[in-house]
Amino acid sequence: SQQGEEDPQALSIQEGENATMNCSYKTSINNLQWYRQNSGRGLVHLILIRSNEREKHSGRLRVTLDTSKKSSSLLITASRAADTASYFCAITRDAGNKLTFGGGTRVLVKP
């Protein structure tokens, strides 16, 4: 079952704008990861943030983590049409590293 909730469920923006999506979860975590999925098939790992980290950057991506609020956000700056995809947060809670996913945010970047 899904542990996380993401909002918004869908987001439509113009190319060049920033896109922000949020993820909330219910339990303690080892780390939180963000994945992108194009066309409903394989997922691509974007960024991982550990439970003792508060912010992380990777290129145009910025992730924050607030363990007191059990929430995370993903910011995509200067969006491009190629960023159109579904974005999922996922948490890990134990050494096995199995992922528990949120419901995802569908992002449409209009050229």
Added chain:
Amino acid sequence: GAGVSQSPSNKVTEKGKDVELRCDPISGHTALYWYRQSLGQGLEFLIYFQGNSAPDKSGLPSDRFSAERTGGSVSTLTIQRTQQEDSAVYLCASSPRTGLGGEQYFGPGTRLTVT
């Protein structure tokens, strides 16, 4: 290098038949995971293999589902007596290590349709 591969990419089967889905992980990756994605349930963990340890089967939805991993590499997910609610995309992922946590590398998935 080669990524995670899965076969078949699509499978249509009649209710009640058995199906086998295959996953070839990235060479050298010790951890292998199966997930499924359906409209109603989203992305769900099914089973996890790590080296020679006993698999974590906690996500398997029923005893009709089983999986094995031979020689620490290729894995097969078997669904017996398929039901319409088994229709989903089945995703395999591998990872070079566990314990400290890390990213998983996903295959393109197998879309299973049970008619």
